Amino acid sequence: MKRIFEVQPWNVETHEFKAENKRLQESMTSLGNGYMGMRGFFDEDYSGDSLPGIYLGGVWYPDKTRVGWWKNGYPKYFGKVINAVNFIKMNFEINGSKLDLAKDTISDFDLNLDLKNAVLTRSFVVTKGDSKIQFDFERFLSVAQKELSVQKVIFKNLSSNPVDIKVISSIDANVKNEDANYDEHFWEVRHIDENSLVAETTANDFGTPRFTSGMQATYVTSFEQVNNEVTDLETATTFSGKLNENEVGTIEKRVIVVTSRDYDSTADLTASMNNLSSTISDSSYDQLLTAHSNVWAERWQQSDIQIMGDDEAQQGIRFNLFGLFTTYYGDDARLNIGPKGFTGEKYGGATYWDTEAFAVPVYLGITKPEVTKNLLMYRYKQLDGAYVNAQEQGLKGALYPMVTFNGIECHNEWEITFEEIHRNGDIAFAIYNYTxxxxxxxxxxxxxxxxxTEISRFWADRVHFSQRNNQYMIHGVTGPDEYENNVDNNWNTNYLARWTLEYTLKVLNEVAPEQAKQLNVSDEEKAKWQDIVDRMYLPYDKDLDIFVQHDGFLDKDLQPVSSIPADQLPINQHWSWDKILRSPYIKQGDVLQVMYDFIDSFTEEEKKHNFDFYEPLTVHESSLSAAIYSVVAADLHYEKKAVELYERTARLDLDNYNNDTVDGLHITSMTGGWISIVQGFAGMRVHDDTLSYKPFLPQKWNSYSFRQVFRGRVIEVAVDNKGSHFKLISGEPLNIEVDGKPLSLESLQTN
Structure with missing residues (x-):
């Protein structure tokens, strides 16, 4: 495969600009600070194909298409992340001719995402007639001041003749989403002055909230301000200057971005916007950048994974961690981790089961526990919505949504929305995992x-009892493998339902009397739950000695993925949905997902038989797939397969494995690199309050090391060709296990 970015340990860089790669470049150079984010689209207008996008955390809109008009229980709307007002827009004129890289002649192009400092730079030389100008762009979204966006442009005249430069800087509400609401505008401008704009989302018929956003720009420039222009949807400020030969000009644009999520009125919002603008007005660009970089340095110090001997693997894991941190770092308990983060508009909602199954394990290992606890509190605070979702199906208890912003289901595919109910079990597992x-x-x-308790009440109502088999069953579901819809007795779903009931009964025995009284679980309910635990049907084939993904799965034509012609992969881009559903091919871990979750609850023989059967049938066309298989492969000492799958998950977007990165990055799958290394190669587990490891060094690597947060300690783990080494960086002494043997960690101790 041809890469469009160079392999570097700390950078995502290219010196090549090709129009056909524009969207890929935009996705891969996205920025974010947890509060807001943007694709790596150009500051200036670009007349070629592009997907501009700026997104604000928690700001969304119901899609115009009504999805609930013909099926009872169907969601009323499809919630979408919307394109925010474009506050980074800056156009440029050279001797009266507008800059447009889709049309102009350029050379010396460089596009560089600095992962260490979260700064995007771009440079090129443009030739227009007798004029030649070097442009250098730099931008970042501050993590020191979450509402702050900073841009800097430097111009150098490489011509022998003077050149007139004009900069038209805008805040532009004339934006749309490509795949929602049929090109309609989302924003109504309510107030504009010469440097600021306040806009509100348009009213809708679904009773969902309207959001207000405010942006105010300030400038530091060597050019003269010559004009302000205000229109219905845009405010624009024009600067002009003349550059002689080798002369340099600059302009900095600093924008404060606020939203109604944090303010009770537009007046409060506007006042805060003005105050924040004043706060940063006395700071230099270097001071703002240093404050931002210092926060990133702290993050990397605690979470960086260093790999020696394999730059591709090194770049991959850092790109993964960067994508996670730009999306979420636990600063706002009202937010969650969307599958595209701030990198694209594909998919509805901001919350999937990805968070509980994939993100929670990583954040537990790299941040303070409060960050993960915020993710759990997010679900607790949306319990009312989960009640609604269950009631819509005529069921008791709580059904957490597959896709949501506010707790109410807002996805538009039935086979996903109300059949992929395993997510209830995944949320229960996250509680267990955190604890x-x-x-x-x-x-x-x-x-x-x-x-x-409320999830268990749902499961108890959703199962049915088969008199013929004398067992409880769950029909009409979709497991994690979305290439199998509306199946009966998905093993993953049945297992999680049984486990959740069993775990809840255990927790109920430990809660305080006051809490037990509030939960009001009767002895009759408990007895019913225990009966389901005792008699839940879990499909199993004795001859193959495997857990069967669902009833009827073994009746398919079980040909391995290797039998599919290469030009028909990925199958989701070449086959009809009907053909996919009839095939034996698995999108992502289903049986293996549970074996990963409860990896020490299964024997080595059980893991081996199921991995050997299911992995050859798995096309890994979900971004969430490879990491799970990598960990199980590592557990089975299938080193080559474990490393192969790590490379797939760590470089999924960098190498555009599934040919879909143009739509945005796969943020929740960026957890996969950390999971593969820490839980896979290093074999990290927690047994009965004891942290344990079984490390190995991939043959392709010289060494790897990482730091891990665990119960108030920071531990450094290093693995090289001499063995494994453990150091207690901070916190009280700790007893761990390495390869089944006890090891006591004191400060600076190594093994």
Whole structure:
């Protein structure tokens, strides 16, 4: 495959600009600070194919297409991330001719995303007639001041003749989404002055909130301000200057961005916007950048994974961690981790089960426990919406949404929305995972016990009892493998339902009497739940000694993925949906997903038989697939396969494996690199409050090392050709296990 970016340990860089790669470049050079984010589209207008996008955390809109008009229980709308007002827009004129890289002659192109400092730079030389100008762009979204966007452009006249430069800088509400609301505008401008704009989302018929956003720009420039222009949807400020030979000009644009999520009125919003603009007005560009870079340095110090001997693997894991941190770092408990983050508009909603199954394990290992607890509290606070989702299906308890912004289901595919109910079990597992890893029971014995109880009430109502088989079953579901819809007795779903009921019963025995009274679980309910646990049907084939993905799966024509012609992959871009559903091919881990979750609950023989059967049938066309298989492969000592799948997950977007990165990055799958290394290659587990490792070094690598947060400690793990080495960086002494043997960690101790 031909890469469009060079392989570098800390940078995503290219010296080549090709129009056919524009959207890929935009996706891969996206920026974010957890509060807002943007694709790497150009500051200036570009007349070629592009997908401009700026997104604000928690700001969304119901898609115009009504999805609930013909099926009872169907969602009323499809919630979408919307394109925010374009506050980075700056156009340029050279001797009266507008700059447009789709048309102009350029050379010396460079596009560089600095992962260490979260700064995007771009440079080129443009020739227009007798004039030649070098442009240098730099931008970042501050993590030191979350509402702040900073841009800097430097112009150098490489011509022998003077050149007139004009900069037209705008805040532009004339934006749309490409795939929602049929090209309609989302924003109504309510107030504009010469440097600021306040806009509100248009009213809708679904009773969803209207959001207000405000942007105010300030400038530091060597050019003269010559004009202000205000239109219905845009405010524009024009600067002009003349550059002699080798003379340099600059302009900085600083924009404060605020939203109604944080303010009770437009007056409060506007006042805060003005105050924040004043706060940063006395700071130099270098001071703003240093404050931003210092926060990133702290993040990398705690979370960086260093790989020696394989630059591709090194770049991949850092790109993964960068994508996660630009999307979410736990600063706002009202936000979650969307599958595209701030890098594209594809998919509805901001929250998937990806968070609980894939993001929680990583954030537990790289940040303070409060960050993960915020993710759990997010679900607790949306319990009312989960009640609504269950009631829409005529069921008791709580059904957490497949896709949501506010707790109410807002996805538009039936086979996903109300059949992929395993997500209820994944949320329960995240509570268990947090409690097991941190040792903190404050959540599970209070808010978490409520979540578990209501999920269990849903499961108890959703199962049915088969008189013929004398067992409980769950029909009409879709498991994690979305290439199988409306199946009966998906093993993953049945297993998680049984496990959740069993875990909830255990938690109910530990909650305080006051909490038990509030939960109001009767002895009759408990007895019913226990009966389901005891008699849940889990498909199994004795001859193959495997857990069967669902009833009827073994009746398919079980040909391996290797039998598919290469030009028909990925199958989701070449086959009809009907053909995919009839095939045996698995989109992502289904049986293997549970075996990953509960990896020490299965024997080595069980893991081996199921991996050997299912992996050859898996096309890995979900971005979430490869990491799960990589960990199980590592557990089975299938080193070559484990490394192959790590490379796939770590470089999924960098190498555009599934030919879909143009739509945006796969943020929640960026957890996969960390999962593969820490849980796979290093074999990290938590057994009975004890942290343990079984490390190995991939043959392609010289060494790797990482830091891990665990119960108030920071531990450094290093693996090289001499063995494994462990150091306690901070915190109290800790007893761990390495390859089944006890090891006591004191400060600076190594093994």
């Amino acid at each position: 097991r890893y941190t040792g903190d029971k404050s959540y599970v014995l209070h808010e978490g016990s409520k979540v578990l």
